[in-house]
Amino acid sequence: MRLGIMAMQVGSLIPSGITPQSALAHIAGFDHANLARQLASAGFNPIELGGDLVMFMPHTYAPPAIEKLAALKQEIGVTYTVHLPLWSVEPSTPLTPVRQGSVRAVIDLIRATQPLSPEVYVLHAYGALAAEFYRMNLPERARALILQLFQNNARESVKTILGETGIPSRQLAVETIEFPLEMMLALANELDTSICFDTGHVLAGFAGPVDFWDALERCLPRLAQVHLHDCPAYARTGQLGYGKDHQPLGKGDLDVARLLGRLTQAGFAGPLVFELTVPEAVASLPVVQSVMGRG
Numbered sequence: 001m002r003l004g005i006m007a008m009q010v011g012s013l014i015p016s017g018i019t020p021q022s023a024l025a026h027i028a029g030f031d032h033a034n035l036a037r038q039l040a041s042a043g044f045n046p047i048e049l050g051g052d053l054v055m056f057m058p059h060t061y062a063p064p065a066i067e068k069l070a071a072l073k074q075e076i077g078v079t080y081t082v083h084l085p086l087w088s089v090e091p092s093t094p095l096t097p098v099r100q101g102s103v104r105a106v107i108d109l110i111r112a113t114q115p116l117s118p119e120v121y122v123l124h125a126y127g128a129l130a131a132e133f134y135r136m137n138l139p140e141r142a143r144a145l146i147l148q149l150f151q152n153n154a155r156e157s158v159k160t161i162l163g164e165t166g167i168p169s170r171q172l173a174v175e176t177i178e179f180p181l182e183m184m185l186a187l188a189n190e191l192d193t194s195i196c197f198d199t200g201h202v203l204a205g206f207a208g209p210v211d212f213w214d215a216l217e218r219c220l221p222r223l224a225q226v227h228l229h230d231c232p233a234y235a236r237t238g239q240l241g242y243g244k245d246h247q248p249l250g251k252g253d254l255d256v257a258r259l260l261g262r263l264t265q266a267g268f269a270g271p272l273v274f275e276l277t278v279p280e281a282v283a284s285l286p287v288v289q290s291v292m293g294r295g
Contacts, residue, residue: 001272001288002270003044003045003272003285004044004272004274005048005273005274006047006048006274007035008053009035009039009277009278010277012035012038013027030057030060032053032057033065033071036049037072040076042282044274045078045079047078047079048080049082049116049118051083051084051085051086052085052086055085055088061109061112062112066115069116070115079119080113080116080119081119081121081225081273082109082116082122084122084124086124089105089127090102090128091123091126091157091161092126092129092130092154093129094149094150102127103157107164110165118171119225119270120171120173121172122173122196122225123158123161123173123175124175125184131179133146133150151183151186154187158174158193162191169193170192173224174195175196175201176201176206176219177198180207181202181208185219188222194222194224194225195224197226198229198275199228199254199259200245200252200275201231203232203253204234204245205239205240209234213262216262220268223266225272225273226263226268226270227275228273228276228284229245229246229248229276230248230254231244231246231252231253232253246276247276248276249287257291260288260292261291
């Protein structure tokens with residue numbers, strides 16, 4: 001199992017206890033490659049680069065920064081995945097100018113990071129607006145029509161992203177987020193993309209009232225990456241897990257032994273990326289190691 005970690009570590013991006021003036025200086029001088037080196041030295045590989053850094057630290061994806069990340073890859077053998085932007089981005093919105101801008105933001109980041117040859121680009125094909133309508137108290141007929149509108153727009157956005165960047169469709173992984181699993185799977189099947197299975201999101205009920213293991217089985221044929229974190233299971237609590245996901249392993253209902261066993265049985269060779277802080281990920285490692293040890 002290849003255990004990676006997200007680079008969006010708030011404590012590294014903006015350390016606690018510094019003044020606003022110091023924070024501005026820190027942001028201006030932030031070294032993306034140095035952070036990746038630190039994460040790799042802690043034993044994590046690949047490193048998932050967070051596309052949302054472009055909002056506040058655009059220099060982190062400028063050519064000099066990409067050159068340093070590429071040099072680090074050559075030096076120590078670290079690899080990368082890229083989580084494409086999701087803050088302020090809505091590839092499925094019916095509002096055309098916003099959708100076009102969202103697609104442009106995604107395309108720009110893919111082009112910027114292509115020299116790194118990322119294993120996977122992870123995409124939220126549906127954003128916060130789609131999730132809001134998904135949970136809105138609407139007549140079922142109206143909900144179905146609106147969600148189909150979001151689905152149609154997501155399809156066109158993904159087509160544009162693939163067409164303009166030229167990346168293989170399987171290099172793009174649509175993530176299980178707050179939108180019906182059925183529709184996400186239909187999108188991936190139609191456009192031949194991969195899937196990023198987010199354990200916490202599915203446990204939380206964000207993809208609908210689906211059984212976790214059934215969802216995993218349905219995603220396995222296209223699985224390129226796993227986002228690994230824990231959460232109380234919606235199936236047990238009956239409550240959506242807002243704010244309760246992104247917990248260290250062992251703090252929720254994820255059966256880590258069963259998950260890793262099924263992935264091994266299926267021959268899954270992609271990365272499992274902790275969407276946790278470094279201390280949380282380190283605290284989760286004994287859970288994984290105990291399971292692997294029993295194997």
